[in-house]
Amino acid sequence: MNKPQERPKALEVSNLVKYFYDPSPFQVLKGVSFDVQKGEFLSIVGKSGSGKSTLLYVLSTMDTDYEGGVTINGQLLTGESQNRLSAFRNEHIGFVFQFHYLLPEFSALENVMIPAKRLGKMSSEEIEHNAYESLRLLDLEDQALKGANRLSGGQQQRVAIARALINKPSVIMGDEPTGNLDSKNSLAVQDIFRNLAHEFGQTIICVTHDNDFARNTDRTIEMQDGLIVNS
Amino acid sequence: MAKATKNKVNSQIASVHLTSKIWQTVVAMLGVTFGVSMYIFMNTFMNGVNSTQDDLAFSNLPHIRINNETDQNTYNPAIAMFGGNSLVNIRNRKSIQSENNIRNTAQVMSVLKHQKDISEMTPQLNVSVFFRSGAKKINGTVSGVEADTQDRMFGSAAKVIEGKWSELNYQKPSVILGFVLAQNLGVKVNDNVNILTSDGVSKNYTVAGLIETSVKDVDKSKAYMNIGTTRQLLGKNSDYSSDIMVNLVNRNETSRVKAALQPSLKYNIETWQDANQQLLAASQMRSIIAFAVSFTILLVAGFGIYNIMNMTINEKIREIAILKAMGFSGKDILSIFLMQASIIGLLGAVSGLILGVVLSTLINLVPFKIAGLTTLPIMYKTEDFVLAVLFGMLTTLLAGYLPARKASKIDPVAIIRG
Numbered sequence: 019m020n021k022p023q024e025r026p027k028a029l030e031v032s033n034l035v036k037y038f039y040d041p042s043p044f045q046v047l048k049g050v051s052f053d054v055q056k057g058e059f060l061s062i063v064g065k066s067g068s069g070k071s072t073l074l075y076v077l078s079t080m081d082t083d084y085e086g087g088v089t090i091n092g093q094l095l096t097g098e099s100q101n102r103l104s105a106f107r108n109e110h111i112g113f114v115f116q117f118h119y120l121l122p123e124f125s126a127l128e129n130v131m132i133p134a135k136r137l138g139k140m141s142s143e144e145i146e147h148n149a150y151e152s153l154r155l156l157d158l159e160d161q162a163l164k165g166a167n168r169l170s171g172g173q174q175q176r177v178a179i180a181r182a183l184i185n186k187p188s189v190i191m192g193d194e195p196t197g198n199l200d201s202k203n204s205l206a207v208q209d210i211f212r213n214l215a216h217e218f219g220q221t222i223i224c225v226t227h228d229n230d231f232a233r234n235t236d237r238t239i240e241m242q243d244g245l246i247v248n249s
Numbered sequence: 250m251a252k253a254t255k256n257k258v259n260s261q262i263a264s265v266h267l268t269s270k271i272w273q274t275v276v277a278m279l280g281v282t283f284g285v286s287m288y289i290f291m292n293t294f295m296n297g298v299n300s301t302q303d304d305l306a307f308s309n310l311p312h313i314r315i316n317n318e319t320d321q322n323t324y325n326p327a328i329a330m331f332g333g334n335s336l337v338n339i340r341n342r343k344s345i346q347s348e349n350n351i352r353n354t355a356q357v358m359s360v361l362k363h364q365k366d367i368s369e370m371t372p373q374l375n376v377s378v379f380f381r382s383g384a385k386k387i388n389g390t391v392s393g394v395e396a397d398t399q400d401r402m403f404g405s406a407a408k409v410i411e412g413k414w415s416e417l418n419y420q421k422p423s424v425i426l427g428f429v430l431a432q433n434l435g436v437k438v439n440d441n442v443n444i445l446t447s448d449g450v451s452k453n454y455t456v457a458g459l460i461e462t463s464v465k466d467v468d469k470s471k472a473y474m475n476i477g478t479t480r481q482l483l484g485k486n487s488d489y490s491s492d493i494m495v496n497l498v499n500r501n502e503t504s505r506v507k508a509a510l511q512p513s514l515k516y517n518i519e520t521w522q523d524a525n526q527q528l529l530a531a532s533q534m535r536s537i538i539a540f541a542v543s544f545t546i547l548l549v550a551g552f553g554i555y556n557i558m559n560m561t562i563n564e565k566i567r568e569i570a571i572l573k574a575m576g577f578s579g580k581d582i583l584s585i586f587l588m589q590a591s592i593i594g595l596l597g598a599v600s601g602l603i604l605g606v607v608l609s610t611l612i613n614l615v616p617f618k619i620a621g622l623t624t625l626p627i628m629y630k631t632e633d634f635v636l637a638v639l640f641g642m643l644t645t646l647l648a649g650y651l652p653a654r655k656a657s658k659i660d661p662v663a664i665i666r667g
Contacts, residue, residue, distance in 0.1 A: 108576020119571035123269040133575045135258035
C-alpha cells in the first residue's frame with residue numbers, strides 16, 4: 019500500500035466489503051483499503067468482474083450497501099442519510115460516465131449549469147459565466163446554445179465533463195470517461211484531467227479499460243477478484 | 250437566494266418536461282378539464298332543478314302546518330265508567346262529529362309569535378264545497394285566507410292573472426277562482442258563482458279574479474276567499490280556522506322548531522319533510538347522481554394522468570438517475586414531478602371551470618316550457634366551484650404522486666451501470 023506522507027488525503031477507504039445477492043450471493047469486494055491524495059490523478063484498472071466499477075460506485079456515495087468506511091475530505095460518509103449524501107455529491111463530487119446522460123431537451127449550456135443551480139451558491143449570472151468557462155476549457159464555447167441532442171457523440175461527452183467541473187468539485191470520478199471518444203478527443207480529456215489535478219488540486223479517480231489512459235495517470239490501482247493486486 | 254435558485258432549477262426542469270411533449274400535457278390536462286367541467290355542469294344543473302322543484306313545491310306548501318287531524322276519537326265512555334277489567338258490549342255504537350279544526354286561532358298564533366325562527370304565518374280555513382254555475386256543479390275547495398300574509402308566504406298576488414288579489418283584503422262576497430275551474434264553470438271576472446257547503450248552505454259570490462298556479466290540480470279545483478267571509482259561510486266565529494301555515498327563516502330547521510312548539514300546542518305539527526318525503530328523496534338522489542357522474546369522470550382523468558406520468562418517468566429514467574448522481578435528492582425529484590402534476594391539475598381545473606360555466610350557460614338557454622319554466626334551470630353556487638377545483642387538484646396530485654414517488658426512489662447506480 020502506498021501511504022501518503024505530507025499531502026492531505028482526499029479519500030480514505032478502509033476494509034470495503036460488498037456482496038451481490040442477485041442472482042446468487044457473491045462477494046464482489048473482499049476488503050479493499052487505500053488512500054488517495056489531494057490532487058492525485060488515479061486510475062483503477064482490472065478485468066470485467068474484478069469489482070472496479072462496483073468500487074467506484076461505492077466511492078461515489080450513490081451505493082450505500084457495503085461494509086467498511088469511506089471518508090472524503092476528512093468527512094466519514096458511511097452511514098449518512100441519502101439527503102446528506104445527495105447534498106455532498108452536489109458540492110464535492112463530479113461524475114463522468116461512459117454514456118453522457120445529458121438532458122436532451124436542454125441546451126449544452128443549461129446542462130452544464132444545472133448542478134450549480136442545484137447547489138445555489140451563486141447568482142444565475144455567475145453560474146452562466148462559470149459554465150461558459152467550463153465549456154471553453156473543453157473547446158465547446160460555440161456549441162453552448164445548441165440543444166444537447168443535436169451535438170455529436172464526442173461533443174456530448176465533453177459537455178458531460180464540463181458539467182462535472184461546474185461546481186469545482188474536490189473529487190471527479192469517471193467510469194470509462196473516454197470510452198466513447200476517439201483517440202484525439204480521449205487524449206484531450208486526459209490532458210484536461212491531468213491539468214485539473216496538478217494545477218487546481220482536484221482529485222481525479224477513473225475506472226478504465228484503456229491502458230494508454232492508465233499509463234497517463236499518476237497512479238494505477240489494479241483489481242482482481244475483489245482485491246487490490248497492484249497499486 | 251440559495252434556496253431560490255435551487256427551487257428554480259426544479260421548476261425549470263418540470264416546465265421543460267411539460268412543454269417538450271406538449272400534446273401529452275394537453276391530453277392529461279383535458280381529462281381534468283372534462284372532469285371539472287362536468288362536475289360544475291352537473292351540479293349547477295341539479296341545483297337549478299332542485300331549486301325550481303322547491304320553488305314549485307313551496308308555492309303552496311308551508312314549512313310547517315299546524316292542524317287538528319290527530320284527534321282520533323279513542324274516548325270510550327263505557328271503559329271510563331266501569332274500568333278496563335269489565336267486559337263491555339255496546340252494539341252499533343255511533344260516533345259524534347268531532348271538530349277537526351283550530352278553535353283558538355289567536356291564542357295559537359300568539360304562541361307562535363314568540364318563536365324567533367318563524368318568519369311568516371297565516372291562518373287558513375279550508376272547506377270542501379261545490380261550485381255551481383247554472384246547471385254545472387264541480388266539487389273543490391275554498392281556502393279562506395288572510396290576503397296579506399298569504400301573499401307574503403306563497404306569493405299568491407303574482408299568480409293572479411285577472412283581477413286583483415287585494416280584493417280579498419275585505420270581508421265581502423267575492424272569490425278568486427283557479428282559472429281552469431272558472432273555464433269549466435264557464436264564468437268570467439265579475440260573474441257570479443254559487444258555493445254550496447257540505448252542511449247545505451248555499452251562497453252567491455262575485456268572481457273577483459282568476460289565479461294560475463303551476464299546479465294543475467289547484468287551478469282545477471281551488472278558490473280563494475277572505476277568511477272572514479269563509480267563516481261567515483260556515484257560520485263560525487272569528488277565532489276559527491282549519492290550518493295555520495308557518496314559514497321559517499331556514500326551512501331545514503323544522504325538526505328543531507317542531508320540538509320547541511310541541512309542548513305548548515295540543516295540535517298536530519306537520520313539517521314539510523314529513524308531508525313531502527319524496528321531495529327530499531328526489532333532491533338527494535339527484536345530488537348523488539351528479540356526484541357519481543362527475544366523480545367517475547375525475548377518476549378516469551386520474552388514471553389518464555397516472556399513465557402519462559408513468560410513461561414520462563420511464564422515458565426519463567436515465568435523466569432522473571443522472572440528476573440524482575449530480576446531487577438532486579429524492580425530494581427534489583418528487584417535487585419536479587409533483588410540480589408537473591399540479592400544473593396539469595391547475596390548468597385543467599381552470600379550463601374546466603370555464604368550460605363548465607360555458608356549458609351551464611348554454612343549457613340555461615335551452616327552451617323548456619313546462620310548469621312555469623321557460624328554459625332549463627341552472628343555479629350557480631360558490632361551493633360547487635370551490636369543490637370542483639379542489640377535487641380536480643386532488644385527483645391530479647394523487648395520480649401524480651404515485652409515479653413521482655417511484656421516480657424519487659430510483660436507484661441511480663442500477664440505471665447508470667445498466
